[in-house]
Amino acid sequence: DLSTVIAGVPLSNVFFNAAGAWCQREDELQALLDSGAGSLITKSATYEAREGNPTPRYAPLADGVISGGGGSISSIGLANEGYKYYLNYARQFDVTRHGKPLFISLSGLSLADSVKMVTAFAQAELSGCILEINFSCPNVPGKPQLGYDMNAMDTTLATLAPLIEKPFGIKLPPYFDMAHFDQVAAVVNKYDNLAFVTCINSVGNGLAIDLDTERAMIKPKNGFGGLGGRMILNTALANVNAFYRRLAPGKQVIGVGGVVSGKEAFLHILAGASAIQIGTQLMEEGPPVFDRVKRELESIMEKKGYNSVEEFRGKVKTL
Numbered sequence: 001d002l003s004t005v006i007a008g009v010p011l012s013n014v015f016f017n018a019a020g021a022w023c024q025r026e027d028e029l030q031a032l033l034d035s036g037a038g039s040l041i042t043k044s045a046t047y048e049a050r051e052g053n054p055t056p057r058y059a060p061l062a063d064g065v066i067s068g069g070g071g072s073i074s075s076i077g078l079a080n081e082g083y084k085y086y087l088n089y090a091r092q093f094d095v096t097r098h099g100k101p102l103f104i105s106l107s108g109l110s111l112a113d114s115v116k117m118v119t120a121f122a123q124a125e126l127s128g129c130i131l132e133i134n135f136s137c138p139n140v141p142g143k144p145q146l147g148y149d150m151n152a153m154d155t156t157l158a159t160l161a162p163l164i165e166k167p168f169g170i171k172l173p174p175y176f177d178m179a180h181f182d183q184v185a186a187v188v189n190k191y192d193n194l195a196f197v198t199c200i201n202s203v204g205n206g207l208a209i210d211l212d213t214e215r216a217m218i219k220p221k222n223g224f225g226g227l228g229g230r231m232i233l234n235t236a237l238a239n240v241n242a243f244y245r246r247l248a249p250g251k252q253v254i255g256v257g258g259v260v261s262g263k264e265a266f267l268h269i270l271a272g273a274s275a276i277q278i279g280t281q282l283m284e285e286g287p288p289v290f291d292r293v294k295r296e297l298e299s300i301m302e303k304k305g306y307n308s309v310e311e312f313r314g315k316v317k318t319l
């Protein structure tokens, strides 16, 4: 049984896409609906539609053998259709017919934009639709990541949480310092309806260089972009577990980063994840990835004698 509950809403299985992967337009979202994913989330919306950064802006990175085996680098720059497109999509979304809830990612470029967007979603009174507010896009030139400014995060939440009313989540960047885990968890724990944190967004501002051509792998920002996929698994597991240990009772963690098979999914759950998002591997393999990782996770659980994900969630043993 791979089912889970996030923010009070049931998912038939723990897997869905990471915001940004396979979810900008309706045809991609439809493919997620038709896939084995237990839910789906839309591309981070800004108030106005955006073209994003110049291409090429996504590149799979080889592990020496397999293209994409090492992970990916990307700098999309929040290309999206504008929040009204996703609001309309959410309005006609039929949770019962699809058998999956809909997550909506919002990434306001200012607090005023975020206020306008969350107010519009709150007023639409959409059941089975959950907001994930993005505090961690590393790819908009001139815009620092909110998640690295604890005070700005606190003031933003103080404004948005009451407007959202319903349980919601935030997408966090990776942290690398125990003091930062403590500080961010303290902020998160102040807001009752902040029900989950999604850990992690891409590891910001890596640089990938092709050995033969001596060129950067992507065009924006002199080649700097967010790292994803296998190479970020251990950073993701640490962030999932750090927040799992620190969040107030009832709050949850959604794990994302480095899931290429059922094995990494199992590790994310052991670290404390209540659901699992897939980004790079979805980009490389397409929506069939969900049926594969479900089979693989089920087979690991069967071998270990676990019947549900709750039985081992957060139960990583320490030495």
Ligand code: ORO
Residues within 6 Å of the ligand: 020, 044, 074, 075, 076, 077, 078, 079, 134, 136, 137, 138, 139, 140, 201, 202, 226
């Ligand atoms: N890329 C990321 O890695 N994370 C985000 O939140 C947004 C983007 C992007 O649009 O570039």
